[in-house]
Amino acid sequence: MLAVAFFLFSACVQANSTxxxxxxxxxxxxxxxxxxxxxxxxxxxxxxxxxxxxxxGDRKGAVTVSCTSISACARGLYTYLTKFGxxxxxxxxxxxxxxxxxxxxxxxxxxxxAVVPFRYHFNTVTFGYTTAFWALDKWSLLLxxxxxxxxxxxxAWVGYEHILSEVFRDAGLSDSEIAAFLSGxxxxxxxxxxxxxxxxxxxxxxxxxxxxxxLGKQIIQRMVELGMIPILPSFTGFVPRALATHYxxxxxxxxxxxxxxxxxxxxxxxxxxxxxxxxxxxxxxILKQKxxxxxxxxxxxxxxxxxxxxxxxxxxxxxxxxxxxFSSLREADPDAVWLMQGWLFFVSSAFWTNDRIxxxxxxxxxxxxxxxxxxxxxxxxxxxxxxxxxxxxxxxCELHDFGGTMGMEGNLEGLTKDPIAAxxxxxxxxxxxxxxMEGQEGNEIVYDIVLDxxxxxxxxxxxxxxxxxxxxxxxxxPLPSAAQKAWYILSTTVYNNTDPTSQLTTKSxxxxxxxxxxxxxxxxxxxxxxxxxxxxxxxxxxxLLLQASDAAPSLRNIPxxxxxxxxxCRQFLxxxxxxxxxxxxxxxxxxATSREAVTSAGEQLLHLLGDLDRLLYTNENFLLSTWIAxxxxxxxxxxxxxxxxxxxLEYNARNQITLWGPNGEIDDYxxxxxxxxxxxxxxxxxxxxxxxxxxxxxxxxxYNATDISSRLLSIGRTWQTQRWGNITGETLGxxxxxxxxxxxxxxxxxxQPRT
Numbered sequence: 001m002l003a004v005a006f007f008l009f010s011a012c013v014q015a016n017s018t019x020x021x022x023x024x025x026x027x028x029x030x031x032x033x034x035x036x037x038x039x040x041x042x043x044x045x046x047x048x049x050x051x052x053x054x055x056x057g058d059r060k061g062a063v064t065v066s067c068t069s070i071s072a073c074a075r076g077l078y079t080y081l082t083k084f085g086x087x088x089x090x091x092x093x094x095x096x097x098x099x100x101x102x103x104x105x106x107x108x109x110x111x112x113x114a115v116v117p118f119r120y121h122f123n124t125v126t127f128g129y130t131t132a133f134w135a136l137d138k139w140s141l142l143l144x145x146x147x148x149x150x151x152x153x154x155x156a157w158v159g160y161e162h163i164l165s166e167v168f169r170d171a172g173l174s175d176s177e178i179a180a181f182l183s184g185x186x187x188x189x190x191x192x193x194x195x196x197x198x199x200x201x202x203x204x205x206x207x208x209x210x211x212x213x214x215l216g217k218q219i220i221q222r223m224v225e226l227g228m229i230p231i232l233p234s235f236t237g238f239v240p241r242a243l244a245t246h247y248x249x250x251x252x253x254x255x256x257x258x259x260x261x262x263x264x265x266x267x268x269x270x271x272x273x274x275x276x277x278x279x280x281x282x283x284x285x286i287l288k289q290k291x292x293x294x295x296x297x298x299x300x301x302x303x304x305x306x307x308x309x310x311x312x313x314x315x316x317x318x319x320x321x322x323x324x325x326f327s328s329l330r331e332a333d334p335d336a337v338w339l340m341q342g343w344l345f346f347v348s349s350a351f352w353t354n355d356r357i358x359x360x361x362x363x364x365x366x367x368x369x370x371x372x373x374x375x376x377x378x379x380x381x382x383x384x385x386x387x388x389x390x391x392x393x394x395x396x397c398e399l400h401d402f403g404g405t406m407g408m409e410g411n412l413e414g415l416t417k418d419p420i421a422a423x424x425x426x427x428x429x430x431x432x433x434x435x436x437m438e439g440q441e442g443n444e445i446v447y448d449i450v451l452d453x454x455x456x457x458x459x460x461x462x463x464x465x466x467x468x469x470x471x472x473x474x475x476x477x478p479l480p481s482a483a484q485k486a487w488y489i490l491s492t493t494v495y496n497n498t499d500p501t502s503q504l505t506t507k508s509x510x511x512x513x514x515x516x517x518x519x520x521x522x523x524x525x526x527x528x529x530x531x532x533x534x535x536x537x538x539x540x541x542x543x544l545l546l547q548a549s550d551a552a553p554s555l556r557n558i559p560x561x562x563x564x565x566x567x568x569c570r571q572f573l574x575x576x577x578x579x580x581x582x583x584x585x586x587x588x589x590x591x592a593t594s595r596e597a598v599t600s601a602g603e604q605l606l607h608l609l610g611d612l613d614r615l616l617y618t619n620e621n622f623l624l625s626t627w628i629a630x631x632x633x634x635x636x637x638x639x640x641x642x643x644x645x646x647x648x649l650e651y652n653a654r655n656q657i658t659l660w661g662p663n664g665e666i667d668d669y670x671x672x673x674x675x676x677x678x679x680x681x682x683x684x685x686x687x688x689x690x691x692x693x694x695x696x697x698x699x700x701x702x703y704n705a706t707d708i709s710s711r712l713l714s715i716g717r718t719w720q721t722q723r724w725g726n727i728t729g730e731t732l733g734x735x736x737x738x739x740x741x742x743x744x745x746x747x748x749x750x751x752q753p754r755t
């Protein structure tokens with residue numbers, strides 16, 4: 001039987017001649033305006049995702065990409081641009097416009113085919129950690145990045161609260177009752193997951209809900225134009241507490257506390273799916289969503305137990321929940337396919353035994369009716385312990401990045417071999433490869449290689465892949481060999497972490513709340529352990545990039561090259577900070593140490609933070625002011641700015657990357673090494689800590705962890721309520737020269753005998 005989900009990508013277009021390639025034509029116009037007439041897209045018969053690239057030699061329509069799907073044509077275009085044109089599109093911007101004026105010749109036709117029907121992108125929380133405040137311009141770059149890499153199955157959460165609010169209003173809830181349920185803009189993903197309810201810092205403004213709804217329409221339309229099937233939200237069952245007052249006989253249970261939040265902000269009410277009201281609200285939601293967006297997709301994201309266990313572990317109860325949940329989807333949309341994260345089976349493995357998993361997934365009849373995201377496949381796959389999710393379709397995903405942590409880390413070999421091995425395993429029901437990182441911050445190569453692997457039946461050859469990747473990232477010809485040597489070092493060390501227990505981006509301790517113990521070499525969630533020698537990896541790679549720029553000065557004008565130089569130097573300083581911190585603690589713990597010695601050791605640490613802040617200020621991709629400006633933009637600009645709304649948005653932005661909650665419930669989880677954040681916030685905390693240790697040493701007092709923690713928390717509470725200075729003035733952008741600052745950093749810190 002043809003899978004329903006696969007049907008959506010192939011059989012729904014019965015005659016390929018009906019393909020509408022105007023979205024791809026628009027992409028070419030956006031990114032390659034000088035070649036707007038040079039690419040032609042045509043349809044191929046057949047199903048799946050396959051493309052053929054030909055050229056005619058004529059200037060107009062010189063390159064023809066034929067395909068069995070719009071997504072395949074986008075990937076075929078990307079293959080031509082990267083393989084023949086030597087250009088690419090990056091998170092830092094598109095360089096596709098640098099394609100030569102005379103298009104390179106193809107020669108023999110080039111063919112390509114996806115090895116899986118689904119190429120997936122997004123974690124629900126990415127809509128908090130990365131895209132929370134994005135406007136259409138940033139979305140446009142990312143969607144083009146996704147389309148060209150062949151992604152055809154992205155999440156589409158933006159605008160969800162508008163439709164949900166309408167559903168609740170129709171059910172009789174007042175605006176105030178709804179507002180008391182919704183969370184702040186930077187925290188909406190966890191409200192959608194049923195982890196938190198309500199807000200701190202003020203209720204979610206109606207203006208935000210309406211503006212995001214308008215943006216969501218644009219995003220979804222662009223996704224469809226580019227050959228993607230947007231995964232749409234649905235009614236999950238999480239409801240305002242007031243619903244129980246309006247429907248006193250409804251089966252509503254209270255969820256558990258999440259991550260230490262006080263009960264008023266968590267313990268979310270859950271309407272049981274076997275209650276008739278659930279199906280009523282589900283139908284209302286999906287019909288309103290179709291009216292708003294059109295009948296564009298039948299795949300719905302729905303997660304009921306993200307880091308919250310079900311009300312009961314009884315087998316029949318779990319089967320009843322999923323069966324009625326899916327029935328509600330099918331009642332509203334007869335072709336509905338349920339997509340869910342498999343994260344719950346990992347993070348709550350003690351609860352989710354195999355028999356409970358079988359019951360929950362088995363409540364949904366048929367294997368083509370669900371798609372499970374094996375969210376953390378690179379380190380903690382669940383497909384192999386769940387019998388391929390009881391036969392349901394599933395997608396091999398790379399998680400890797402928690403909270404937008406910026407440490408350099410990856411396992412290129414595992415990211416190429418493991419998906420293919422899973423696909424070829426006996427009885428495999430794997431149908432996709434995708435990315436589920438929580439935040440998009442650096443390490444772009446590890447995400448590129450995953451999406452590229454989706455188009456290769458054999459594991460990609462790492463050395464060859466890295467060489468080609470660097471060549472088109474640094475579009476200087478000839479590229480000095482030093483640049484390739486730098487990335488060879490990184491790909492065989494930093495990006496060759498084969499320890500499955502530590503495949504997470506590393507958080508620097510400079511971003512964590514200062515303490516006397518517990519910071520160094522953490523290996524749990526948000527690890528701080530550095531599993532390579534800085535002196536034989538990061539430092540020589542950085543020096544080689546500088547050497548390459550001396551040989552080819554034009555490299556310094558390439559945004560990606562400048563980004564990588566800053567990124568490597570940032571990582572170098574972050575690792576050096578660990579050494580200086582340990583020096584400080586050793587000095588403090590010595591009974592023979594003087595107050596002056598503690599002060600001196602602390603000054604070194606603070607000096608490094610100052611150098612790091614100056615370095616980050618030289619590049620637009622490492623600025624706190626960008627995050628804040630993106631938040632404030634929704635309140636208007638210039639004299640039209642709604643000052644109170646702008647302050648509300650900025651508070652949300654500041655709180656997420658620091659305290660993450662009114663009382664530091666998830667303190668420093670989403671921390672970033674950004675200019676302004678390092679100089680204003682982390683430096684302030686570490687200065688207080690150094691002064692505290694100095695004072696203790698001078699007065700002969702004992703260290704009091706509760707006392708210093710309270711003082712540091714006070715800094716966070718004050719900082720998050722502050723406002724950026726002249727948000728439209730000089731302080732918004734970069735300052736200083738990257739290469740001058742890097743030279744100073746190396747003079748200051750490279751000669752110390754560190755590991």
